[in-house]
Amino acid sequence: MRNPSSASAVSSTSKTPCCSKVGLKRGPWTPEEDELLSSYIRREGVGRWRTLPKRAGLLRCGKSCRLRWVNYLRPCVKRGHIAPDEEDLILRLHRLLGNRWSLIAGRIPGRTDNEIKNYWNTHLSKKLISQGIDPRTHKPLNPNPNSLEDFHTPPPASGLNPIPNLDPNPNSRGLQETGVGDGATTIYKGNKRFREINVNLDQDHSAAFENSNGNWQKSEGFTISSNLGNNEEGNIDYCTDDAFSSFLNSLINLDVFGNQEQQQQYQRQQQPNHLIAPPDPLLNSAQTFGDGALWEAAITSSTAAFSHDEYKRFIDHVHKHF
DNA sequence: AACACTCCCAACCGCTACCTC
DNA sequence: CGAGGTAGCGGTTGGGAGTGT
Structure with missing residues (x-):
């Protein structure tokens, strides 16, 4: 879109991008x-x-x-508006991952990192700012604890909004060619680059809720569960041997249940004479994880079989923002 | 209708890590 | 081991569309 002229001018600098020829x-x-x-x-x-x-x-x-x-x-690129559930997921993933657009995009079927990045910069960051939330840290812009009520947003009208069912057609996103949109994404762990198969969020959701009915504490321990590895069709929607992926999804699921707890607490508080500001769904997990001790424990647990370096970059972010 | 302004997003840039020789 | 090539990432830009005056 820039420089619509047919032939580009050669840069006067020593840098010569490939397309400046x-x-x-x-x-x-x-x-x-x-x-x-x-x-x-x-x-x-x-x-x-x-x-x-x-x-x-x-x-x-x-x-x-x-x-x-x-x-x-790419055929699998989804055009059109970002749905509210996608937006919700982007927000949560961004709070977990920061500006790792490709990593975020890898978990939102049909969306590209560029699209998510644009959407974030043009919509979500402004939305958070308008709510008094720092879009980089997802923490209040005003550190004054007395002002917390000012930025709390009301709960979603539809109530709890867990990780949504984003793709009604599970076959619409496949494991295709290599590249950003190939159903896999490149992630960095320390100095290493890894290929990560996209997680079928639907499977994650069902697994998460299954856990919530039974023993979701598994997620808290970030145990690498082989149960998440297969769906009924036998598709490899989840990379079972990629503990980082499992770990990340555990975080996402934990985030969901953090929200659930907060939401339930909020609903309990919505009794007469309990005019307490509702918890901000974007801050729930930050509050849940508080001083990072739980993160530390979770990370330590989940990384038992892996070198610390592999998660260092991710953990740095976690520590920075939580 | 004409102009100014704002918003959106496709495309580019610079950088980094990996791969190959 | 180092150099050059390649691929992919996040940040940034700027033209076009939309909206306001």
Whole structure:
């Protein structure tokens, strides 16, 4: 969209981005270019982005082609408005993960990191600010504890809003080609890059609620449960041997139940003469985890079989924000 | 109708980590 | 082990659409 001129000017700096080469087109993609790229990838598959443009007959850099495919042309990309349940999930994931857009996107079927990032920057961050919440830390902008009631938001009209059923068609998101939207996402643990299979949130939800009816304390201990690994169709929706994924989902589920507890507490408080501000669903877990002791215990438990370095980056974030 | 302003989001940039030789 | 190439990430930009005056 920037620099809609057909050929970019070569940067005057020593940096020479791949698409700044003379003769390569930049700016908005035309339908013809989209078709060229789509048909080529349908034929040949993704990968080798560097040489793809030439082979596909495109006057674009590979980087631009990849972005166009990942963010727009992939069949599994879901267009349209972010649903309220998706928004709720983004908020919770962002509080857990920070600006790890690709990691967040990997858990919201059909949404790209770019889309989520844009939505966050244009909608959710402003929404949180309007509620008096720091969008970076999810903590009150005003640290004065006496002002907590000012930023508390009323509970959702529909009541509890646990991790939603985001995708009515479980087959609509598959394990496809490699790339950001391939049903897997790249995550960083320490200095290592890992490929992580997307979690089917529906499965997680059912597992979470199953636990809630029975023994959801399993989640608290972040035990890596093999029960989460398979669904009835036998699809690999959950990477059972990826403890980090399991751990993250445990956090999400724990977040849900943190909300549940707070919501129930709030409802109990909604008796006459109990005009206490409702708990902010966005702060519940922060409050639940309080000084981070529970996080520490949970992380220690869940990482028993893994090196500390692998989780360091994630834990740093957790400690920073909780 | 014309202009100004704001918002949205597709696309690009710079950086980092991994891979290959 | 180091250099170069590649892929992917988060941050940022800016044109177009929408809205207000």
